[in-house]
Amino acid sequence: MKPTPIRESVTTIGHDGTRRFLQPALIFGSWWRARRAVAWLLIAFFAALPWIEIDGFPAVFLDVEHRHFHLLGTMMGLGDIWLLFFVITGWGFLIYATTALLGRIWCGWACPQTVYLEHVFRVVDRLFEGDHVSRAKLDDQPWSAPNKMLRRGARAFAYLVLCWAVAHIFLAYFISIPGLYPMITDAPLAHPAAFVAMAIATGLLFFNFWWFREQLCLIVCPYGRLQSALIDDDSVIVGYDEKRGEPHGKAAPGIPTGDCVDCRRCVQVCPTGIDIRHGLQMECIACTACVDACDDVMTKLKRPTGLVRYASLRELNGGKTRFLRPRTVLYAALLVIGLIVASIAVLRVQPAAFKLSRPPQTELYALSEASVANVFRAKIQNKDEIPRRFFISAESPATKVTVLNQSVGMVIAPLTEITLPLTLLVDRQDYRGEFNFMLRLRSEDGEISLLQKAHFIGPDPRTLKQ
Numbered sequence: 001m002k003p004t005p006i007r008e009s010v011t012t013i014g015h016d017g018t019r020r021f022l023q024p025a026l027i028f029g030s031w032w033r034a035r036r037a038v039a040w041l042l043i044a045f046f047a048a049l050p051w052i053e054i055d056g057f058p059a060v061f062l063d064v065e066h067r068h069f070h071l072l073g074t075m076m077g078l079g080d081i082w083l084l085f086f087v088i089t090g091w092g093f094l095i096y097a098t099t100a101l102l103g104r105i106w107c108g109w110a111c112p113q114t115v116y117l118e119h120v121f122r123v124v125d126r127l128f129e130g131d132h133v134s135r136a137k138l139d140d141q142p143w144s145a146p147n148k149m150l151r152r153g154a155r156a157f158a159y160l161v162l163c164w165a166v167a168h169i170f171l172a173y174f175i176s177i178p179g180l181y182p183m184i185t186d187a188p189l190a191h192p193a194a195f196v197a198m199a200i201a202t203g204l205l206f207f208n209f210w211w212f213r214e215q216l217c218l219i220v221c222p223y224g225r226l227q228s229a230l231i232d233d234d235s236v237i238v239g240y241d242e243k244r245g246e247p248h249g250k251a252a253p254g255i256p257t258g259d260c261v262d263c264r265r266c267v268q269v270c271p272t273g274i275d276i277r278h279g280l281q282m283e284c285i286a287c288t289a290c291v292d293a294c295d296d297v298m299t300k301l302k303r304p305t306g307l308v309r310y311a312s313l314r315e316l317n318g319g320k321t322r323f324l325r326p327r328t329v330l331y332a333a334l335l336v337i338g339l340i341v342a343s344i345a346v347l348r349v350q351p352a353a354f355k356l357s358r359p360p361q362t363e364l365y366a367l368s369e370a371s372v373a374n375v376f377r378a379k380i381q382n383k384d385e386i387p388r389r390f391f392i393s394a395e396s397p398a399t400k401v402t403v404l405n406q407s408v409g410m411v412i413a414p415l416t417e418i419t420l421p422l423t424l425l426v427d428r429q430d431y432r433g434e435f436n437f438m439l440r441l442r443s444e445d446g447e448i449s450l451l452q453k454a455h456f457i458g459p460d461p462r463t464l465k466q
């Protein structure tokens, strides 16, 4: 028998710690239709991104092997990894702002776990195993029952194919579609690393969608736990109008009841197995299934819909929702500032990178009859898809510094990084002791110009003159 949800324990875990599998009923309501449309748009977007080319590269291509990251036409190298700071903090502020305003709208509408589970894998469940009643009956049958073996086996196969497809699309973000194609057509052992990555991704997806399911939201995802800190009485959540619904129960002469007829339809459709009438709960992913279910019941009873609806706790208690609040203004302001700074930072990403270091195990300086020499190690990355000729020169107003072997510069192939030794000379007669200076890397066409600070090391000039 399906357990009755209580606030004190998770519905999916029995008293003895065993897992209880939920078989939520499907409700074709207006919210469900809208969520399905959004889900399919998101899935189409996820599948299309690796196919869309901008400036000759996929719109999103995280080429970890060569340490190139293509994002909507901008190419970034490992040296630009600090930009991730903006992505992570921006994402954080976006989540903070939307949660403060609209509760867990992300979970219900856009989280990949909900999108794939509700709109792909549960569709497969219904296709092979029927509605929630048939699925629950199948759960109770032994595996030796031919009906269960056949239906669940076919469903498992469909899951595997879908997980395999999703894993391949995911892999395409890292190796691109042209890179993925030979890996699909060649024998697995021809690309063992990619095969293992794909097999692990398929296995994890299968485990998650076949067995783990809502447990990811209930016991793994930290966002549900964060909601108590992020929302307040004015955040719009999926809530039950207790004032209108209580006391719940079937109408009977002489017994005053609210609009809730205790049909438990809202519980039957809940993918996390909770009863929304118990108030706001960590397990609620704001999927709106209970809204559709209750609206359907109210429509049939010819009562106004909205007994369960999107509303703030303040509104459910008879007040008016305040959208402009210090926390929403602060989160939104931080988000906007972060977006502006991130846009400027991305626009300033150069199509080359230039780094300096000292080669290990070399003398700090060398002396000859005419000069003092310092050796550096220069790392230059051409992030462009065309070969470029680069030159390195020293900028030192006080002391003349000569960079050796830079008369013809060096040509660096597209998307390539080179490391080369750089010898810098200062004439003895010009040398006045250690000093700071700048090294400039510039491309032949003048499009790229990057500066690096350097320090010239040498002996005490007084000892040099002796």
Ligand code: SF4
Pocket (backbone or CB within 6 Å): 240, 245, 248, 259, 260, 261, 262, 263, 264, 265, 266, 267, 277, 293, 294, 297, 307, 308
């Ligand atoms: S679906 Fe509506 S009427 Fe039925 S139990 Fe839930 S809240 Fe009450």
Ligand code: SF4
Pocket (backbone or CB within 6 Å): 238, 266, 269, 270, 271, 272, 273, 274, 275, 276, 283, 284, 285, 286, 287, 288, 289, 290, 291
């Ligand atoms: S309580 Fe309602 S909105 Fe929350 S998870 Fe359950 S069905 Fe979805």
